[in-house]
Each structure stands twice: as C-alpha cells, then as structure tokens.
C-alpha cells in the first residue's frame with residue numbers, strides 16, 4: 001500500500017532537548033524518526049502509533065515510526081516530522097533563487113513496512129472519546 | 131564558594147547570576163547557574179526552560195582530541211595550517227554557519243573569506259534568509275522586546291511554534307509579563323496564533339487561525355487589502371482556510387489595538403512564496419500604521435544568528451550569501467548561498483563553523499559536501515555528523531558556558547555573556563583568529579590584491 005501525504009518538517013521541544021544531549025545519541029535519533037500523522041489518515045491507512053513506514057519522494061527515502069495525533073492537531077493529508085537527518089533525505093536542493101530549500105510542504109509517498117513491536121493503544125478522535 | 135552535598139562532601143560550588151542562555155534567539159539573560167567546579171558541570175539552571183536546562187545541564191567537558199586531520203589526532207596548529215592551506219588553494223571555498231558563536235569570533239570570518247576570494251554565508255540562508263531579502267524590499271517595522279513587554283496589547287505569532295522553539299518568549303517578553311502599559315499581563319493582551327498545525331503554541335491563543343498550508347500569502351494579502359478598505363471575500367475559507375467573520379473580527383482587533391506586534395517563523399520563509407510571504411507580513415504591519423502602532427519581527431532561532439547577520443552586514447554591507455571572488459563583496463541569494471553552492475557542486479572547500487549541514491541540508495547538498503570533491507573543515511563544540519565527516523575537525527569550547535563575548539538577541543539587542551567554567555578546548559575566537567592570521571600570510575605570499583586591507 002502506498003499513499004501520499006504532504007510533509008511539514010519543523011522544530012519541536014523534544015528535538016531541541018535531544019540535540020543538546022548529542023546528535024549521535026539514541027534520543028535524538030528516535031525523535032527525528034517519528035512521523036506525526038492525523039488520526040484520520042492513520043486509520044485510513046491502517047496504521048497505528050509505533051508502526052514502521054518508509055517515506056520517500058524523488059529525492060530520497062527514509063524509514064520512520066508513526067505517531068497518530070488526536071483529531072484537529074494536524075490537518076488530514078499532512079504529516080509532521082522534527083528536523084533531522086531523516087527529514088533532510090527528502091529535501092530538494094532547489095532554492096528558487098533564495099538560498100532556502102523548500103523545506104516545508106513536500107509531497108511524500110508513505111509505505112507500510114512492519115507493525116511496531118510494543119503496540120500502544122491508538123488515541124481515539126477527541127469527539128469519539130466524548 | 132563551597133557547599134555541602136547530600137552525602138556530606140564539600141563541593142566546590144559556584145553561583146553565576148544573570149547568566150545568558152544561548153540556545154535560542156530569546157537569549158534569556160536572567161538564568162542563575164549552580165556550577166560544580168570540581169566536576170565542571172552545571173548542576174542547576176534556575177529559570178531556564180526545558181530547552182535551556184538541557185543546554186546547560188548536558189554540557190560536559192568531553193574527553194576527546196582538540197584537533198583531528200582525517201580522523202587522527204594532531205596538534206591544533208597543524209590543523210589550522212592544513213585548514214588555511216585548503217582554503218587558500220581552493221577554487222571556490224565557502225564558509226558557512228556562525229550562528230552559534232560570539233560576534234567577536236564572527237568578525238574574524240569575513241576577512242578569512244576575503245583573503246580566500248571565497249563565499250561567506252550564515253545559517254540565516256536556511257532560516258530567515260527570505261525575511262532578510264524582504265527587509266531590503268519593504269523595510270522592517272522593528273522594535274525591541276522590551277517595548278513589546280511594556281506596550282503590546284495585540285500579539286500575534288504567524289507560522290512559528292514558540293511554545294516549543296522559544297519556550298520563554300511568552301513569559302519573558304510577549305504574552306504574560308506585566309508591562310508598563312499592560313499591568314495585567316495576559317488579560318491586557320489579545321493573543322492570536324496563525325499556523326497550519328494546532329501546535330502547543332495554539333494553546334495560549336485567544337484566536338487561533340488554522341491557515342491552509344501554502345496559503346499564508348493569500349491570507350496576508352486579504353488583510354492588506356482590508357487596510358485599504360477592500361472587503362474580505364465571502365469565500366475566504368475556501369481560499370485560505372479562515373472564514374470571513376473571523377477575519378473581519380481579527381482585522382478590527384488589529385486596527386483598534388494600541389500597539390500590535392506580529393512575530394513570524396519559518397512557516398512563512400520555508401514554504402512556497404518564501405520572501406514574498408515575509409514581505410507581505412511586514413508590509414501588512416507597515417500598512418496597519420495607518421490606524422495604530424504596529425510592528426513585526428522574525429522569531430530567530432539560534433542563540434546568535436542575529437549577531438551573525440549584524441556582523442556580516444557591518445563588514446560587507448550584506449547579511450548572508452556574500453561572495454568575494456572579484457575582490458569586493460557581492461550579495462546574491464540563490465547564487466552565493468550554501469545550499470546552492472553545494473547542490474550545484476561548485477564548492478571545493480567548506481569551512482563550517484558551529485553548524486551541522488550534514489544533518490540538516492538537502493540530500494544533494496550533503497552528497498556533495500561529504501564527497502571527495504569538497505574538502506570539509508569543521509569547527510564545532512560537539513560531535514555532529516558534520517564534525518565526524520570532516521577532513522579537518524577542531525573542537526572548541528562552548529559560548530555562554532565556557533567563554534564570554536557578545537551575542538545579539540532576536541531583536542538586535544547585544545548581550546554580554548557570563549561564562550560558568552573554563553574548558554580545556556580553545557575558544558572559537560582563538561581558533562579563528564589564528565586561522566585568519568595564517569590565511570592572511572598565505573594570501574600576502576600570493577599577492578592577493580586585498581590581503582593588506584584593514585578590517586575593524
């Protein structure tokens with residue numbers, strides 16, 4: 001199964017903390033390989049928090065772990081990943097004469113690889129939870 | 131000062147009052163550090179946020195070589211000689227980074243590249259570089275954070291997530307502090323967040339606008355048009371994700387505040403439109419001055435990225451992406467910016483200072499900088515993918531923790547650092563001063579025309 005999403009890489013507090021502890025350490029690696037998707041997209045693709053997926057585009061590919069977010073946290077069709085080596089694999093070097101690569105809003109293919117080892121309970125949408 | 135620890139041992143403790151955290155552009159200068167001088171670690175960082183605490187408390191003096199060439203430990207002077215030789219012999223040397231070091235070290239960088247006929251660029255080019263371009267086009271309706279704290283009663287964040295990237299921005303400068311004209315803190319302010327995601331920042335908002343991804347420019351232009359008396363279109367929700375009523379209400383609040391400010395982040399500069407987005411936002415802030423006092427400011431990321439812009443501007447006339455190959459500075463983003471010079475495979479030597487392009491750059495740029503077509507030199511305080519891939523790698527001490535100097539806060543206010551304890555590693559300033567002297571000597575030998583130029 002391959003689906004498409006639009007990827008928005010960005011900063012997060014956990015990524016900042018991981019960065020201070022060391023970029024070559026596991027904590028930083030874990031944070032920067034976590035892909036946040038909307039609950040609706042995860043449900044449609046049959047993905048749960050902890051599942052491993054491959055994300056790719058015409059530039060490169062990388063393997064990441066899925067985290068399904070509560071309803072409304074991220075729009076359907078979009079995914080978020082903290083900045084780091086995995087997100088860089090997908091950046092195009094074209095800067096449209098600005099020096100700045102288009103680092104937000106690239107279309108990526110997302111493909112299921114395997115189930116997560118420790119299966120966590122998936123969050124229900126807020127409305128369904130009452 | 132000595133103190134007694136839990137297990138009754140005397141510890142050699144030092145308190146540093148009003149230390150500055152240089153992890154993010156807020157440069158909070160009210161941190162109280164407790165330092166264990168025997169172990170050379172910071173044990174407490176009072177008043178720092180989660181990022182600031184991790185910045186101070188994870189700082190340890192690592193047991194590793196000061197300088198390496200091709201992975202082998204060498205004396206520092208040998209590494210500097212090798213770096214100077216690489217840079218002066220290169221056809222297209224570049225220097226990149228500098229946002230995590232002091233201004234005094236940054237000012238050594240411009241002469242180095244001038245003598246090498248190279249290209250100097252800061253991390254601004256992949257951060258608020260487009261905003262820097264927009265400043266030149268539309269100007270910057272600027273202010274200091276002190277003014278915001280004391281006067282702003284309308285505060286907006288656009289395309290940024292300060293709750294995670296600048297955690298104390300709310301409490302120290304813009305949302306909750308009690309100011310001279312905002313004595314009731316947050317109660318005296320309207321806080322608006324505009325983002326594509328419902329981030330942690332959205333939690334503090336009185337109004338949250340979830341703009342459609344890539345439609346910031348459209349939304350900004352509707353508000354600009356409203357300043358000129360044009361009605362917000364009925365189908366605004368379809369266009370940019372926010373309905374007409376909400377926008378009309380927002381516009382009224384903007385017009386009727388006493389002092390409005392918009393902080394903007396990389397949601398604007400990194401998405402489609404880049405400098406047009408930042409330009410539209412600053413033009414909107416300028417337009418709103420027809421009704422009230424309104425300002426805008428980019429929320430800068432790294433501790434001294436603002437200093438890097440200031441130093442490079444003061445020395446060359448341009449903030450980033452400056453080339454010296456013709457013997458005088460030329461500015462051209464897209465041509466002389468680092469992602470471009472690497473992606474096109476032009477750079478044959480790269481001096482990277484306090485930055486990590488091998489972890490953060492687009493893949494084609496990483497492929498080039500790590501290839502044998504480009505000799506990589508790294509000066510950094512930590513082991514990073516860049517320092518590990520470098521041919522010459524020099525480890526330096528950390529600014530704000532081990533060395534003093536000057537940094538610029540995100541509102542261009544200079545702040546002096548108060549270091550906590552010494553480090554066995556040399557400072558960036560020391561290494562770059564030596565490198566500058568060495569490069570200058572070689573440039574004079576080669577009769578480079580500008581090698582005798584004086585820099586202040």
Ligand code: SF4
Pocket residue numbers: 151152153154155156157158177178179180181182183296297298299
């Ligand atoms: S807000 Fe920024 S400068 Fe202030 S303590 Fe946190 S990380 Fe440090």
